Amino acid sequence: MPAHRPLSHTPVMEAEVVAMLDPARGGRFVDCTVGTGGHARALLTAGADRVLGIDRDAEALPLAGAALAPWTDRVELVHADYRQVDVVLDERQITTVDGMLADLGVSSVQLEAPARGFSFNRDEPLDMRMDRSAGATAAELLREASERTIADRIFEYGEERHARRIARAIVETRSHEPVVSTGQLAGLVRRAAPRRRGQRIDAATRTFQALRIWVNDELEGLGRFLHAACTRLRAGARLAVITFHSLEDRIVKWGLRELERAGEVAVRVVTKRPLRPGTEEIGRNPRARSAKLRAAERLP
Ligand SMILES: C[S@@+](CC[C@H](N)C(=O)[O-])C[C@H]1O[C@@H](n2cnc3c(N)ncnc32)[C@H](O)[C@@H]1O
Structure with a gap:
């Protein structure tokens, strides 16, 4: 096997994420799994005013920082677990945001890093x-x-x-x-x-x-995260979650449905069926082949 060590990760379903979160409206977005900053860059390019990027891997943050260098004054990167998103937002006195993304799993950089x-x-x-x-x-x-x-x-x-x-x-x-x-x-x-x-x-x-x-401990707390994230959306804002295997997808699918049903946080599931990457993307980036994107929107 050749020593192949990409220092970046090709974001999966980038166009779908941008269409789903609609950053052209401006506002503040949270990328809960900022990784090497590919999705965050797409959100900023498309019009997001601010991005708060979270990753539990401290080694990812300098890579995200480099990718987001043109927007340093509009980006904050935090070493944290997204299951602590409430704490991260409270510490910054942020009550609600205009969109959130969680692109679960590991990045190509982590997979390939020695x-x-x-x-x-x-x-x-x-x-x-x-x-x-x-x-x-x-x-x-x-x-x-x-x-x-x-x-x-x-x-x-x-x-x-x-x-x-x-x-x-x-x-x-x-x-x-x-x-x-x-x-x-x-x-x-x-x-x-x-x-x-x-x-x-x-x-x-x-x-x-x-x-x-x-x-x-990847599956533990994912359901609670969905609840916490939806609670922090302002009316009309969306949470998008990308999963890569059936165990995770099941939790997200049923977690979002249950939030919608319970009504404690007013949300609707936007994706009755998950969005999948197109064949062109899978051809270009085989890692995308198992990706599923689901989203929920906060109701007024
Ligand atoms: C698929 S990658 C994200 C790639 C990113 N969207 C990009 O465009 O570069 C997943 C990232 O989520 C991070 N991650 C996984 N579980 C996490 C958690 N519980 N809290 C915070 N970050 C997490 C990983 O360290 C990894 O960097």
């Missing part, structure tokens, strides 16, 4: 934390957790039917050597659950997805 441990295509320390200043690494979780817990997480977060076999292999391996590298884990998974004939994806894909979700 020593972050997200990719099974290279051999490097098994870290996988988006925020390297906090929490346990994937290696630490695999060292401490019971076989049962490992199997449950791989099954639930990876939708991997060989989860039990893989967990058994991890526990067997760790009884004589610690499981600490991506190459070691990928090899172990491929031996425990070999790829079936005709299977397109690498046998390690689902296990790596599961570990990443587990390490970063």
Whole structure:
């Protein structure tokens, strides 16, 4: 595998995000997952007056800063978890905003950066934390957790039917050597659950997805975030959320529907069906292929 390390990430469904959030009206927007600033740049180019960019990965913020350099006086970048969006806005005495975006998951920069441990295509320390200043690494979780817990997480977060076999292999391996590298884990998974004939994806894909979700606790609090974000929209403003796998999409789909139904925050779901990227975009950026965009609008 060539050492391919992009320092930027191609934003997914950029035109759809801009059309959905309508920054041409001006106003203040929050990009809850600013990453390397691609969507934020599109919002500013299209007319947003101000963008508050949040990311839990401190290493992303300088890259976002560079991408947004033409607008420094209109941009603020904050190292935080979007599940703390209420706190971030309260600290700045911002009550409501004109639009919010959450483009979930990891960026290409994180996937390709050396020593972050997200990719099974290279051999490097098994870290996988988006925020390297906090929490346990994937290696630490695999060292401490019971076989049962490992199997449950791989099954639930990876939708991997060989989860039990893989967990058994991890526990067997760790009884004589610690499981600490991506190459070691990928090899172990491929031996425990070999790829079936005709299977397109690498046998390690689902296990790596599961570990990443587990390490970063990605699904926990997503529903509460939707509620908090919708509460902060001014009337007519929208929250757009892009997901990349079915577990996340299910939470967003049902979370937004439930908000609409409960009526505690007056919102309507704008996307009865999720928007999907076009074939041209998928051809240009294969990472877009699993993206789904859903949105809700605050009612007066
Ligand atoms: C798909 S990328 C976003 C890319 C961005 N839209 C762009 O155009 O460059 C997802 C980003 O969300 C961040 N992220 C994931 N979970 C987060 C969370 N709970 N709070 C804040 N940021 C998070 C990741 O660190 C990553 O940088």
